[in-house]
Amino acid sequence: MDSSSSRLDNEGEFDDDLTHQDDRQNDMGEKFEKSKDLMTFISDEELNDEEENVVLPVVLKDDEKVEEPKESMTFSSLDEVCSYYRKYAKQAGFGIAQRSSRKKKGIKGYVMLICTRGGAERPKTSDCSKPIPISNKTGCGARICANLCDDGTWFLSKVELMHNHSLSPGKARFFRSNKKISDAAKRRLELNDRAGIRLCKNFNSLVVESGGFENLSFGERDCRNYINKARELNLGKGGAQALCDYFRRMQKQNSGFYYVIDVDDDCRLRNVFWADARSRAAYDFFGDVITFDTTYLTNKYDMPFAPFVGVNHHGQSILLGAGLISREDTDTFVWLFKCWLECMNGQAPKAIMTDQDRAMKNAIAIGAINKCLYDSQTCEEYEENWKDLLEKYNLHDNAWLNGLYMDKTFWVPAYMKDTFWAGMSTTQRSESMNAFFDGYVHSRTTLKEFVDEYDNALRRMVESEARADFDSFNRTIPCISALxxxxxxxxxxxxxxxxxxxxxxxxxxxxxxxxxxxxxxxxxxxxxxxxxxxxxxxxxxxxxxxxxxxxxxxxxxxxxxxxxxxxxxxxxxxxxxxxxxxxxxxxxxxxxxxxxxxYSKVKSSYDAISDNPHAQIHDKVRNNLEELLSLTSLLSHLLAAKMCLVL
Structure with a gap:
């Protein structure tokens, strides 16, 4: 954190200035993880996401009524003080935040809780083109101060009840300090999300069950934030070591398995890349054209999944390597492509297709631009149509369009007609990858589990290709003509x-x-x-x-x-x-x-389990047991039939 952040100084006292959200995230995130479900954020209105967030414990039940705070009121713990004032604030119709505290010998002995409209508003950004809603701070002096007694109890040493702004108890649920998703609601949200239910319907089911929005202590945005966090791909405890062990085991089973692990200066996992032996062999046949994008899993997990995808002789997607990366920047992509090329013996593809910029996609959807791009059969025709487009809409000085025009050879169809793309498109391949991993990866998948499930999905891909091979040789599609x-x-x-x-x-x-x-x-x-x-x-x-x-x-x-x-x-x-x-x-x-x-004869690491002596013994014992059970069942039926005949 920098000097503007809330921090403990040499005397153990927090600065009084309210802090920016971005400077506090690491510190507050750590506190939040430690506090788990017993803690909640105390801050300003929901619309002001940049407001100070302070973690305060929740102890009192929401349906309990509390009296106004008075000086000398005593509490058994600081948690009880915070919970009490939070409940009172919700009842009265304002939000609260922790302003300052003091420690003596490492033990907190003083805390001040204020109204969130206290203090002066500070600008959140100097960019006037990106305004951020502010909370209209009014310098409100409402607050309580609590001190620690020698016997471990707490008492209110100062109480200010007067606010210089209006209060709204009916809308107090919108203050972040009053929001909390219950354990039952969290469970419902996660189950519905795994079932593929959209968030709006997921949230509406909770609204209906509670009897209305006003009966919920959270909003749809809170649910969205929770689901996004629940979907994060966790490395998990011991995950890095488990991942390394997995890669070593795969390579031991098949020397053609290739992997690279990238760590930072603190030996923390940053990026990984791997490719099985079959994928490497398939690259010799289908490595002329690949698609590469990180759209799949990017919004679900912390580490974007970056597959290298080709297309086989059936037009099916085929994985030619994959990576999990920590960020989507130039250095990371350079590292990933170097790993991939080294894995493929330095043989670069003839063409690489990546996902287009989304702003470009939106622009292409506009009819005039769409017509200019896809109705131009030659480069000359495109140039003429583009010129007419700029003149018709007076767009000659549009910097963004001029930038697109400079890169025309990389995305305009008329300039790419001499390049073989094997019938691939980014949209189709991304959708194919979505379908490819559906059923194998869910919101709680750890990094180690993801790699295991990757192997399961790869098995399905191999089986799908084998089935298509069989059908092509054993089923014939009739011709429509006599030609x-x-x-x-x-x-x-x-x-x-x-x-x-x-x-x-x-x-x-x-x-x-x-x-x-x-x-x-x-x-x-x-x-x-x-x-x-x-x-x-x-x-x-x-x-x-x-x-x-x-x-x-x-x-x-x-x-x-x-x-x-x-x-x-x-x-x-x-x-x-x-x-x-x-x-x-x-x-x-x-x-x-x-x-x-x-390549179809190459065994991958995930197939090597069948060559494992222990696996063979297990399979043999299992088969013998199944035969024994079958014989036992048959013998039982024969004995029963014989008894019937005797009777």
């Missing part, structure tokens, strides 16, 4: 990818093409596609270039270049040119089902 082109893909592509080709053949029926020009072996076609929008059709025009000598086709939509799937516009031209067999460059090995990929 040999479609049959060519049906024979070699996985079912998931053939479905995408199948969809393009269906949409090909909505396309009409016309020859624009022909120069030697190269023909240029205009393809008009009719797209249903609501109750009417709109026309979209694309250009397709076809080289008859090389059997090469290229469309301005660039679907093949980006997704690795031939588009309906190209298929329409190929049909017109009576092409029956495509060159192999259009049948990507990436989507084929008839290629043996060595």
């Amino acid at each position: 040999q082109l479609e049959k060519q893909f049906q024979v070699v592509y996985t079912n998931a990818k053939f479905k995408e080709i199948h969809e393009q053949f269906v949409k090909m029926m909505s396309c009409n093409n016309a020859l624009l020009k022909s120069e030697g072996a190269i023909s240029t076609f205009e393809v008009v596609e009719y797209v249903a929008v609501g109750d009417h059709l709109i026309e979209k025009t694309f250009l397709v270039y076809f080289n008859e000598n090389e059997l090469e086709v290229k469309c301005t939509c660039a679907m093949f270049e980006v997704k690795g799937i031939l588009c309906r516009h190209s298929l329409s031209v190929l049909r017109t040119k009576k092409v029956t067999t495509l060159p192999q460059r259009y049948v990507l090995d990436r989507w084929r089902k008839d290629i043996k990929r060595e």
